[in-house]
Each structure stands twice: as C-alpha cells, then as structure tokens.
Amino acid sequence: AQKVTQAQTEISVVEKEDxxxxxxxxxxxxxxxxxxxxQPPSGELVFLIRRNSxxxxxxxxxxxxxxxxxxxxSFNFTITTSQVVDSAVYFCALSEVVQGGSEKLVxxxxxxxxVNP
Amino acid sequence: SAVISQKPSRDICQRGxxxxxxxxxxxxxxxxxxxxxxxxxxxxLIATANQGSEATYESGFVxxxxxxxxxxxxxSTLTVSNMSPEDSSIYLCSVAGGRVExxxxxxxxxxxVL
Numbered sequence: 397a398q399k400v401t402q403a404q405t406e407i408s409v410v411e412k413e414d415x416x417x418x419x420x421x422x423x424x425x426x427x428x429x430x431x432x433x434x435q436p437p438s439g440e441l442v443f444l445i446r447r448n449s450x451x452x453x454x455x456x457x458x459x460x461x462x463x464x465x466x467x468x469x470s471f472n473f474t475i476t477t478s479q480v481v482d483s484a485v486y487f488c489a490l491s492e493v494v495q496g497g498s499e500k501l502v503x504x505x506x507x508x509x510x511v512n513p
Numbered sequence: 514s515a516v517i518s519q520k521p522s523r524d525i526c527q528r529g530x531x532x533x534x535x536x537x538x539x540x541x542x543x544x545x546x547x548x549x550x551x552x553x554x555x556x557x558l559i560a561t562a563n564q565g566s567e568a569t570y571e572s573g574f575v576x577x578x579x580x581x582x583x584x585x586x587x588x589s590t591l592t593v594s595n596m597s598p599e600d601s602s603i604y605l606c607s608v609a610g611g612r613v614e615x616x617x618x619x620x621x622x623x624x625x626v627l
Contacts, residue, residue, distance in 0.1 A: 431615070439603060441556075441618035487555065499544075499609070500571075501616060503555045 398423050398492045402504035409478055410512050417473045417507045419488030425449075429491040430464065430471045431501065436484040447471065478511045485509070515540050515608055517619035525625045526596055533592045534622045536606035541586035544609040546616065547579070551602045559604075562589040596626045 399422040409415045421430065432444040445455060447464050455462045459479075463472045475482055488504045516539040526532050536545065545562040559579055560568040568581035583589040593600050603623050607616040 433618075438620075439623065440620045441605060441607075443615060443617055446615045499616075500546075500558050500561075501556075501607075503557075505555045 398425075398428075398490050398502045400488050400490050400502055400504035402486075402488055402507050404507045405505070406508045406510070408510045408512065411480060412477050413511075414474060414476045415478055415509065415511075417475075417486050417488075417509065419471045419473065419504060421469050421471065421488070421490045423469075423490060423492070425493070429499070431489040431491070432462065432471075432473050433487045433489065434484045435487065435506070441487070444473075475509075478509075480511050480513055483509060483511045515542060515610075515617060517606065517608060517617060519604075519606060519619040519622050521622060522620065523623040523625075525627065528597050528626055530596055531592055531594045532596065532624060533590050534604055534606075534624075536589045536591070536608075536619055538587045538608050542608040543586070543611050544614070544616075545583060545589045546607045546609075547581060547589070547591045548605045548607065548618075549602045550605065550621075556605065559591070562591075562606075593624065596624075598626045600624065601626045 401420045428449045430447050434442045452464050459476045461474045485506045485508045487506045489501045491499045518537045520535045547559040548556045549559050550556045558571050559574045560570040562568050562581050562583040564583045578594050580592045603621045605621045606619045609616045
C-alpha cells in the first residue's frame with residue numbers, strides 16, 4: 397500500500413531563515429503523482445504543487461522550491477527567506493489509483509511550521 | 514481552479530443527532546470526494562461521491578454512518594449520522610476535473626459533538 401512519511405512533526409524557525417520540509421513516499425506504482433498542500437490556521441487546504449513520477453526536474457516558484465528524487469523516493473519542499481505568513485501545516489500527498497480508476501490521495505501526517513518574527 | 518463552498522462552516526451538535534454538510538462547486542467537475550481530519554491529524558478519505566450512483570466508501574467507513582448524495586456535477590452532501598464525540602473533526606470536500614486531475618479542497622466544516 398501507498399505510504400507517505402513526513403518525519404518532522406514540528407519545525408520552528410526565525411523569519412528570513414530557509415527551511416526544508418521532508419517527504420518520503422512508498423509506492424509500487426510506476427506512474428504516480430506527488431503533491432504538497434498548505435493548511436494555514438484558518439483550516440482550508442491550499443494546493444501548492446503536483447509532480448508526476450516521470451518528471452524529476454526541480455521546480456521553483458518564488459520562494460518555494462521542490463526537490464523530487466526517485467532514487468531516494470523523496471519529494472522535499474524548501475521555503476527560502478521564510479516569512480510569518482508561511483506558518484501553517486504542510487502536507488505531502490501521493491496519489492493512488494483505486495477502484496473505478498479514480499485517484500485517491502494518501503496524505504502524510506503533516507509538518508507544522510512556525511515562523512517567528 | 515473551481516470555487517468550492519461548504520455549509521455549514523462550523524457547528525456544535527449533540528450526540529445522537531445527525532448533520533448534513535453541503536459542498537457546492539461553481540463549475541461542473543467529474544470527481545468529488547469527502548475527507549475527514551480529526552483534531553491534530555492528517556486527512557483520511559471517507560468516500561468518493563459518484564454522480565447518479567452510490568458513493569464508493571473507503572475501508573472503515575460505511576454508508577449507514579456517512580450517507581452521501583451527489584445529484585449533479587456541482588453539488589454533494591455528506592451526512593454524519595448518530596454522532597458521537599469521536600466524530601468531532603473537520604470535514605472537507607474536494608473536487609477534481611478528471612480521474613487523474615489535481616484535487617482542490619473546500620474550506621471545510623468544523624464539527625464539534627458534545
């Protein structure tokens with residue numbers, strides 16, 4: 397079965413520090429998708445990125461970057477020059493094709509990031 | 514991405530009662546899902562809401578406890594039946610344009626059962 401591990405339960409940094417959130421996954425599928433979502437204190441889940449298993453290029457979006465390495469089954473997320481507004485719980489997720497051909501998301505337990513002023 | 518709304522946004526209920534949560538999307542979507550997030554925990558898929566047919570439930574979730582309707586491509590409801598304090602959670606719906614498309618989430622419904 398699919399599994400997503402986010403070993404870091406909580407991280408606390410000071411504003412402007414860089415921080416990396418780790419995500420390790422397990423799957424037997426050759427085709428799969430990986431995701432990161434952000435859940436701020438308000439509770440809504442905000443989509444950040446989706447990568448497919450055939451695209452190992454790193455991606456950068458502003459202060460956010462993602463490092464996907466199939467060799468180590470990892471999909472890590474780095475925030476550079478962190479800001480207080482980055483404080484949230486971040487979830488890594490893996491797609492799993494289930495009955496009927498639809499996709500189910502398997503979530504990690506999340507990493508709570510606190511950015512202090 | 515689609516605009517997703519949920520009603521109610523939060524509620525406090527007595528044990529033994531039932532609550533129906535609505536999920537409305539501003540455009541037609543192929544897939545709709547319901548998730549539960551227990552306090553301090555990750556998200557767990559309850560079921561896939563199928564338009565015009567019975568929902569597909571995940572292991573550990575049953576239709577009698579969580580009946581789901583999906584009458585069209587923009588609307589779904591989840592009922593939490595015969596509630597107990599253990600049902601206190603955030604319930605989120607998500608939508609996707611296709612079977613392998615990105616899922617976008619609604620704002621969630623915070624439920625507290627006393």
